[in-house]
Amino acid sequence: MTLPAPYPSDTRAKGWRFEIDYEKVEQSDTWSLAAEVPMAQHGLLMMWLVSWTQVPCGSFPNDESLIRAKCRIAPKYWAPMREILMRGWWLADDGRLYHDTIVSRVAEMIEYRRKNAKRVADFKAAKREQRGGNALPPSDHDDSNDTGTGTSSSLRSEDISSGSTESKYPAEFDAVWQAYPDRPGRSKADACKAWKARRKEGVTAEALMAGVERYAAYCRACKTEPGFIKQPTTFFGPGEHYLNAWTAPAPATPGTRPAFGSNKFAAAAASIFDTPQNQGEVIDV
Numbered sequence: 001m002t003l004p005a006p007y008p009s010d011t012r013a014k015g016w017r018f019e020i021d022y023e024k025v026e027q028s029d030t031w032s033l034a035a036e037v038p039m040a041q042h043g044l045l046m047m048w049l050v051s052w053t054q055v056p057c058g059s060f061p062n063d064e065s066l067i068r069a070k071c072r073i074a075p076k077y078w079a080p081m082r083e084i085l086m087r088g089w090w091l092a093d094d095g096r097l098y099h100d101t102i103v104s105r106v107a108e109m110i111e112y113r114r115k116n117a118k119r120v121a122d123f124k125a126a127k128r129e130q131r132g133g134n135a136l137p138p139s140d141h142d143d144s145n146d147t148g149t150g151t152s153s154s155l156r157s158e159d160i161s162s163g164s165t166e167s168k169y170p171a172e173f174d175a176v177w178q179a180y181p182d183r184p185g186r187s188k189a190d191a192c193k194a195w196k197a198r199r200k201e202g203v204t205a206e207a208l209m210a211g212v213e214r215y216a217a218y219c220r221a222c223k224t225e226p227g228f229i230k231q232p233t234t235f236f237g238p239g240e241h242y243l244n245a246w247t248a249p250a251p252a253t254p255g256t257r258p259a260f261g262s263n264k265f266a267a268a269a270a271s272i273f274d275t276p277q278n279q280g281e282v283i284d285v
Contacts, residue, residue: 005094006103007110011056015203016109016210017243018052020045025101030087040081046071047085051102057109058102062095113206116175120205123178124171170196172205179212181219183229191232198236211235211242221248 025031034040050071051058060067064086068078078085089097169177173192180191198208212235219229235241 002091002093005056005092005096006098007056007106009056009094011106011110013052013057013109015207017207018049018105019245020048028101030084033087034081034084037081037084039077040084043071043073043077043081043085046073048099048102051099052105056094056096056106058106059092059096059098060089062091062097067097109206112210116206116209120171120175123175127171127174172209176205176209176212177232179209179216180232180235181216181224181229182226183231184226186232191236194233194236197238198242203242208236208242211244211246214244214246215241218246218248 030044031041034044047060047067051060054060054070060070064078064082068075073081073085088101089099092098169188169192173195176195177188177191180186195208199205215230215235218224230241
């Protein structure tokens with residue numbers, strides 16, 4: 001019986017980075033079998049990466065000739081690798097091929113986007129509630145201060161509360177700004193400009209938020225000093241620091257000295273050397 005498609009047909013990666021759980025892959029039977037066939041492991045990696053860019057994300061058309069062409073595998077190499085490369089792919093009722101390993105990654109992406117959409121919606125609702133709470137209650141009497149001389153000074157509540165608290169920044173950026181580690185001297189306006197530049201390039205708000213959350217967790221784990229935290233303008237800049245894995249270093253083995261003194265100083269060094277200075281840009285850590 002043909003299985004239903006695991007997610008909607010319009011599901012796209014939209015800049016979401018495809019990550020490979022190497023420990024899981026290394027333990028799989030397919031990966032072990034591929035090690036015995038020349039170039040088969042390379043072919044598997046290429047298939048996973050190419051499928052990630054398809055629509056729907058993580059799928060292939062039910063046509064091996066097209067799959068081979070999309071993955072840029074020559075016919076003479078496809079034949080000996082075919083049995084291994086097609087291992088685990090199954091046909092859904094939409095006529096597309098799916099693989100459970102890729103489907104699980106897409107499911108994680110969809111769930112993250114759902115949670116992020118809810119977070120943004122909650123943030124917007126809180127902003128609306130805040131604006132509503134700042135408005136003065138209606139008065140039962142005339143709001144004018146009549147002096148009896150033909151002149152009056154208006155005390156209408158909308159004039160008093162004209163200083164609107166509505167943010168001039170997109171709600172998605174406000175959420176990112178709140179999640180970003182505090183850095184002395186950071187500029188929200190400059191950070192928003194860099195954030196918008198990445199959005200204009202096609203990077204999704206979800207991918208940028210995910211990068212911020214990884215970096216924030218990294219800074220907490222390394223106990224990074226505020227002065228060594230990257231400026232958000234740099235983080236969202238063309239150096240694409242938001243795409244880094246930001247995996248915290250493993251705790252030092254008891255009885256041994258950390259290679260760089262401590263996690264705190266290691267984080268500081270990473271902050272210094274992982275900046276745009278190697279790319280000919282202005283140094284801004």
